[in-house]
Amino acid sequence: xxxxxVLTIRRATExxxxxxxxxxxxxxxxxxxxxxxxxxPYRTAFARIDGDPHQHLVVAERxxxxxxxxxxxxxxxxxxxxxxxAIIEAVRVHADDxxxxxxxxxxxxxxxxxxxxGADLVQxxxxxxxxxxxxxxxxxxxxxxxxxxxxxxxxxxxxxHVG
Amino acid sequence: xxxxxVLTIRRATExxxxxxxxxxxxxxxxxxxxxxxxxxPYRTAFARIDGDPHQHLVVAERxxxxxxxxxxxxxxxxxxxxxxxAIIEAVRVHADDxxxxxxxxxxxxxxxxxxxxGADLVQxxxxxxxxxxxxxxxxxxxxxxxxxxxxxxxxxxxxxHVG
Numbered sequence: 001x002x003x004x005x006v007l008t009i010r011r012a013t014e015x016x017x018x019x020x021x022x023x024x025x026x027x028x029x030x031x032x033x034x035x036x037x038x039x040x041p042y043r044t045a046f047a048r049i050d051g052d053p054h055q056h057l058v059v060a061e062r063x064x065x066x067x068x069x070x071x072x073x074x075x076x077x078x079x080x081x082x083x084x085x086a087i088i089e090a091v092r093v094h095a096d097d098x099x100x101x102x103x104x105x106x107x108x109x110x111x112x113x114x115x116x117x118g119a120d121l122v123q124x125x126x127x128x129x130x131x132x133x134x135x136x137x138x139x140x141x142x143x144x145x146x147x148x149x150x151x152x153x154x155x156x157x158x159x160x161h162v163g
Numbered sequence: 164x165x166x167x168x169v170l171t172i173r174r175a176t177e178x179x180x181x182x183x184x185x186x187x188x189x190x191x192x193x194x195x196x197x198x199x200x201x202x203x204p205y206r207t208a209f210a211r212i213d214g215d216p217h218q219h220l221v222v223a224e225r226x227x228x229x230x231x232x233x234x235x236x237x238x239x240x241x242x243x244x245x246x247x248x249a250i251i252e253a254v255r256v257h258a259d260d261x262x263x264x265x266x267x268x269x270x271x272x273x274x275x276x277x278x279x280x281g282a283d284l285v286q287x288x289x290x291x292x293x294x295x296x297x298x299x300x301x302x303x304x305x306x307x308x309x310x311x312x313x314x315x316x317x318x319x320x321x322x323x324h325v326g
Contacts, residue, residue, distance in 0.1 A: 017241075020241060021241065024241060024242050030242065033242070033243045034242070034243070034244060035244055041244045041245040042241055042244070042245050044245055045239055045240065045241050045245030045246075045247070046241065046245075048239035048247070049240065049241070052217060052239060054215060054217065055238070055239065057241070071240060071241070073236075073238050075218070075236050075250070075252070076208055076211035076215060076218065077208065077212065077234060077252055077253060078180075078183060078184065078187060078205055078208050078209065078212070078220070078234070078253060079187050079193065079196070079197070079252070079253045080196045080197070081196065081197060081198055081205070082204040082205050082207055082208025082209075084208070084211065086316070087238070087250070089238070089240055089242070089248075090240060090241060090242045111314060111316060114316055115316045119316050120315070120316055120317045121313060121314070121315060121316055121317075122313070122314040122316050123288070123311065123314070124311075124312050125286070125288060125309040125310065125311045125312070126309060126310050126312065127308060127309055128307075128308055128309055128310055134310055134312075137312045138312075140314075141314055142312035142313060142314045143312065143314070144291075144311070144312050145290060145291055145311065145312075145313055146288040146289060146290055146291055146310070146311025146312070146313065147288065147289050147291055147297055147307050147309070147310065147311060148286065148287075148288045148307070148308070148309025148310060148311040149286065149287050149288070149297075149300045149301075149305035149307050149308075150284060150285070150305060150306050150308055150309065151274060151284070151285040151286070151303075151304055151305045151306070152283070152284060153249070153274060153277055153278045153282050153283055153284055153285050154283045154284075
């Protein structure tokens with residue numbers, strides 16, 4: 001891989017699942033939440049994502065390797081004079097490719113794609129413990145104007161650092 | 164209206180738009196963002212919401228009056244072993260009905276509905292200036308575990324206290 005290797009960002013297919021789930025798991029928070037030994041629940045979830053025209057799950061490839069992923073969701077709404085929001089979730093850069101500016105390219109791509117898809121506003125939440133990520137998003141022009149609240153609907157208790 | 168008036172929460176129709184937009188505008192942040200003199204952009208947005216099976220825009224009625232609204236969005240995802248998230252947006256309680264426990268009923272309803280619709284996790288963001296809302300969500304069992312970032316895709320600048 002050279003410095004000039006081209007980055008391609010494209011829609012994810014089911015064949016990308018092992019690489020995506022590998023990146024989701026290779027993370028201090030993800031390590032406790034993901035299960036790599038059985039991809040069945042991920043295949044079920046992938047079918048739900050793939051069947052919803054407002055979901056845009058993508059992978060980034062460089063020199064034949066999967067180096068990143070994110071999911072963009074378009075949410076039409078009434079507030080702010082009928083604004084459509086784009087929500088970015090599950091942003092991951094492969095451990096071997098961190099610090100290479102790839103995260104910046106991914107998020108800039110997502111903002112541009114959101115705009116093309118008609119979004120007026122792009123939003124995301126980041127775990128309060130991810131202080132590096134917060135600096136990263138602020139540098140990219142995001143305003144840290146909100147608090148993000150989570151509730152674990154599976155067990156009825158407040159979710160402990162999920163998402 | 165008596166203390167025992169029944170609360171009904173139902174899917175919003177286009178006929179509910181004036182009442183919903185009125186509630187969105189009757190708010191310190193909403194007052195600067197909404198335009199009540201022309202509902203056209205809201206009608207366009209309503210058609211987008213109504214046509215998306217993963218959007219659940221509802222109104223709460225009591226004694227023949229519209230007293231609240233919220234929008235629930237189902238977002239399938241891969242992370243957390245293929246969890247589906249429900250996002251709550253645009254929660255409003257009519258000014259005449261605040262402090263009556265209605266907000267609690269609305270959010271409890273939304274969590275229960277999200278669970279019925281298959282969500283494992285319910286999440287929302289709240290503007291950092293809405294400290295009363297933060298206490299409210301924490302009391303209902305939500306964990307304030309995240310920071311929420313926004314980016315204004317319309318003008319390319321970080322959004323100033325939107326959403």
